[in-house]
Amino acid sequence: MSVHVRFQVNGEVHELDAPDSRLLIDTIRYDLGLTGTKLGCGVGVCGACTVLADGKMVSSCLMLTAMADGSEITTIEGLAHDGELAPIQKGFIKYGGFQCGICTPGQILAAHALLQDNPRPSEDEIKEWMMGNLCRCTGYYKIIESIDRTAAGEV
Amino acid sequence: MSNPRPAVIGADVPRVEGIDKVTGHVTFVDNIEPPGMLHGMIRRSQVPHGRIRRIDTSRARQLSGVYAVLTGEDLLRMDIDPYIGPAFKDQAPLAIGKVRYAGDPVAAVAAVDRDTAEEALDLIDVEVEELPAVFDVQDALRPDAPLVCERLVPAGTFADLIELLGGGDVPATSNACFQYKLRRGDVAEGLRRSDRVFEHTFSNPPTQHSDLEYHCSIAQWEASNRLQVWTATQSPSYVRIMLANMFRLPESRVRVRVPYLGGGFGSKLYMKLEPLAALLALVAGRPVKIRLTRNEEFFTITKHGLVAKLTTGVTRDGRLLARDCQIMWDTGAYADIGPRVTHKSGYTSAGPYQIPNVRIDSFSVYTNKPPAGAFRGFGIMQVCWAYESQMDIIAREMGWDPVEFRLKNVLREGDVQATGTVVHSLGLDQCVRAVADAVAWDYREASAPHPTGDGARHLVRGKGVACSMKAVITPSVSAATVLVHSDGSASVLSSSVEMGQGSDTALCQIVAEELGARLQDVAIVHPDTDVTPYDLITAGSRTTFHMGNAVRMAAIDARSQLWPTAAELLDAAPDDLTAQDGRVWARTASDRSLTHGQIMMARFGGRAGTIEGHGLFETHHGSTDLDTGQSDRVTAHWMCGATAAEVEVDTDTGQVRIVNLATAVDVGNAINPFACRQQIGGASVQGTGPALLEEMLFEAGQLTNPSFVDYKIPSFLDLPDRLQPLTVEDPHPDGPYGAKGIGEAGIFAIAPAIANAVADAVGARIPSLPITPEKVLRAIAPP
Numbered sequence: 045m046s047v048h049v050r051f052q053v054n055g056e057v058h059e060l061d062a063p064d065s066r067l068l069i070d071t072i073r074y075d076l077g078l079t080g081t082k083l084g085c086g087v088g089v090c091g092a093c094t095v096l097a098d099g100k101m102v103s104s105c106l107m108l109t110a111m112a113d114g115s116e117i118t119t120i121e122g123l124a125h126d127g128e129l130a131p132i133q134k135g136f137i138k139y140g141g142f143q144c145g146i147c148t149p150g151q152i153l154a155a156h157a158l159l160q161d162n163p164r165p166s167e168d169e170i171k172e173w174m175m176g177n178l179c180r181c182t183g184y185y186k187i188i189e190s191i192d193r194t195a196a197g198e199v
Numbered sequence: 200m201s202n203p204r205p206a207v208i209g210a211d212v213p214r215v216e217g218i219d220k221v222t223g224h225v226t227f228v229d230n231i232e233p234p235g236m237l238h239g240m241i242r243r244s245q246v247p248h249g250r251i252r253r254i255d256t257s258r259a260r261q262l263s264g265v266y267a268v269l270t271g272e273d274l275l276r277m278d279i280d281p282y283i284g285p286a287f288k289d290q291a292p293l294a295i296g297k298v299r300y301a302g303d304p305v306a307a308v309a310a311v312d313r314d315t316a317e318e319a320l321d322l323i324d325v326e327v328e329e330l331p332a333v334f335d336v337q338d339a340l341r342p343d344a345p346l347v348c349e350r351l352v353p354a355g356t357f358a359d360l361i362e363l364l365g366g367g368d369v370p371a372t373s374n375a376c377f378q379y380k381l382r383r384g385d386v387a388e389g390l391r392r393s394d395r396v397f398e399h400t401f402s403n404p405p406t407q408h409s410d411l412e413y414h415c416s417i418a419q420w421e422a423s424n425r426l427q428v429w430t431a432t433q434s435p436s437y438v439r440i441m442l443a444n445m446f447r448l449p450e451s452r453v454r455v456r457v458p459y460l461g462g463g464f465g466s467k468l469y470m471k472l473e474p475l476a477a478l479l480a481l482v483a484g485r486p487v488k489i490r491l492t493r494n495e496e497f498f499t500i501t502k503h504g505l506v507a508k509l510t511t512g513v514t515r516d517g518r519l520l521a522r523d524c525q526i527m528w529d530t531g532a533y534a535d536i537g538p539r540v541t542h543k544s545g546y547t548s549a550g551p552y553q554i555p556n557v558r559i560d561s562f563s564v565y566t567n568k569p570p571a572g573a574f575r576g577f578g579i580m581q582v583c584w585a586y587e588s589q590m591d592i593i594a595r596e597m598g599w600d601p602v603e604f605r606l607k608n609v610l611r612e613g614d615v616q617a618t619g620t621v622v623h624s625l626g627l628d629q630c631v632r633a634v635a636d637a638v639a640w641d642y643r644e645a646s647a648p649h650p651t652g653d654g655a656r657h658l659v660r661g662k663g664v665a666c667s668m669k670a671v672i673t674p675s676v677s678a679a680t681v682l683v684h685s686d687g688s689a690s691v692l693s694s695s696v697e698m699g700q701g702s703d704t705a706l707c708q709i710v711a712e713e714l715g716a717r718l719q720d721v722a723i724v725h726p727d728t729d730v731t732p733y734d735l736i737t738a739g740s741r742t743t744f745h746m747g748n749a750v751r752m753a754a755i756d757a758r759s760q761l762w763p764t765a766a767e768l769l770d771a772a773p774d775d776l777t778a779q780d781g782r783v784w785a786r787t788a789s790d791r792s793l794t795h796g797q798i799m800m801a802r803f804g805g806r807a808g809t810i811e812g813h814g815l816f817e818t819h820h821g822s823t824d825l826d827t828g829q830s831d832r833v834t835a836h837w838m839c840g841a842t843a844a845e846v847e848v849d850t851d852t853g854q855v856r857i858v859n860l861a862t863a864v865d866v867g868n869a870i871n872p873f874a875c876r877q878q879i880g881g882a883s884v885q886g887t888g889p890a891l892l893e894e895m896l897f898e899a900g901q902l903t904n905p906s907f908v909d910y911k912i913p914s915f916l917d918l919p920d921r922l923q924p925l926t927v928e929d930p931h932p933d934g935p936y937g938a939k940g941i942g943e944a945g946i947f948a949i950a951p952a953i954a955n956a957v958a959d960a961v962g963a964r965i966p967s968l969p970i971t972p973e974k975v976l977r978a979i980a981p982p
Contacts, residue, residue, distance in 0.1 A: 079230040080223020085907040120223035133221040144699025145220035146411040146461030171915040183884030
């Protein structure tokens, strides 16, 4: 069975027929070629596949493509505008919030969503919001610094 | 012609790949899809040990969309050497004859998509006759234990594994496949003359690397027997050599490419999926990608579990007189690089101390569990867990300050280490002092609990310290090429892999420094064995020191070809030139300068030409006595680090919270201080995982927690309240600008520092990792 889906990804309208079991991450990565989104655990606990659906964080490894019908999806490729990085992206560079780069797209989208929801989060609020995004390289503290400094406008 | 004013070296420059990483544009292997590519998947054994009776693949072969199905038997019928394994030829890409752990690959398919491949796997019938199995190193060493591997065939690949260079194919007589031996002084006599002798056994379980990128390899056969592979590996040069051996091809017909790597930590070393992808692609006649799942990662490679019994004699005045180390490494069902882990960590298994009498017997032991290989530190984390736990027990029982006890015994410049090699450039003393200061070390004799709670909950605090050292792998080889193009920009050709550690940035900084180029004009060519020269491995904290030297030599070579032209144009002697920020000038006449592009134009008479500089850096091992392990030079350089921890323990729940975690590493001279601290901070938090959370749990040989739901790695909520990554700088005469390798030293001492702090807090010792709340409660109130 396949389902006809119409949705926006990073502002572009896409229409496609997806098998009803097709995961959103596979559609994004392999059908649309947006490989910034990463598969990290496949069970929704590591956050590497995080994308924004209508501004809300979702695990694209758990979401069916069919469920995205009518949504506006933002992936990491959609965060910069006209060659200008989003503040949170600049923050990650300036404060060293990444190393290998696999979890980074998910971390940045989660952090972006956090700052939309709470423009000046405390350290505990950052940890609480970000707990679903695992990272094996950075030890997290530089990610926290990146988010905190971005919120303070120091990017 | 050396530049008197280092401009780029020592600067906190941002990572060269930063923008690409925060926009999701860097290429990882799984982003690559050659046209016509198939998906390979693996069927694994469900039993931990057994003889393969029959594998029926006929139904899988008939499934539409399936292009290749392979079993171990099929490999025997092909014109290849099916055995891989960096230490012993004990492993084939698919099990031949026997399965040796639950999860051992027994068959593989290549199909048009993953769903079809998965369906085909289910159609394969595997009949295995179960054999008695061993899951514990001590059981595995009993005389009547079933043998996991019946024959030992050394691979003979590595010059540093001198014990295995003899070759030969011998029947195994026990599950111990490798022994490292060290004898210094007279341990029996030393223990007899000691005022107190301490004997303890420590253990840690297997854990898993959990690098977030899965293992992923793509193989494509081109016309006339040419194999091209894209793979997530830390060792492209090694993979090329081994694929050439397997398929009996010249190395020039095997091309291995590595884009960015999504973390490694040792899991992506040596051959993993590359041979199977190449075999499936050969049979299918189309490119094949194999990408594991998170579940499969746990069955592919692990960090060794260890049991270590240490017997240590001390004198009343606080000196270590003798230490005996009996160490068993659980290397799982295949040795992988276990013998090298045993060997390299063997040098310093008695700790970073001056001890006149040392005996070390360290064994790699087969069990019917997933294979164990390299993990950040190559075994140092595990041996450090043992000797630094015992150092603390000794100090507290003798009434000595644990920091002072260590400082009294740590190795310093000119001391002779247990291997007989003289110690040079080891900033361990400074590291220990730095971390002690960072946690405001305040030793109180008799470790009474230090209550900090409000009375309703019972919170106690304690502090602990630990330190460690490691020998960098020696001998080894790194080669590099620097190309200067017609516009004066430069490419760095290196087979070192950027896996998050920041090597691309450090290597570009070195080349920019030597050429006097702008950093943005220097670009890295990622490993591609057709064009990037040989490098041993990207592991063991060796890239900055070894490849750093190689690219520096290559840049100097390129510069020496460019500067005669510049000297002519500037009317100066080549020795008088200097360069920075992309301009070259004579020191005596700084008003006139040239860009590298102008020099190239002049040299080639137009927009044309290439200057090629080459660098080759080799280190050498001294001769070693195989009976005593004594050598005048076991290593090209030592690395070291120390950690101090302050913890708060809830005596009602057993929960441990890290209040303060300070780790200092001797970086020699930091090429990029910011990146050094990132490495140390990242390693520190990674080290809290095996200390407090991580353990692969088995029941009758079946792994029960192979997912991130059940196997917990540290998250944002597990962070220490305060994290302090610190650097100590004791420059190394042979390092580029004095730099040392630092990728691992930040993780060595995390677990024992935390355990020692817990012991200080609750007055009880936990001798096995991880330190779970349950173990803490049992230790406080024995049943």
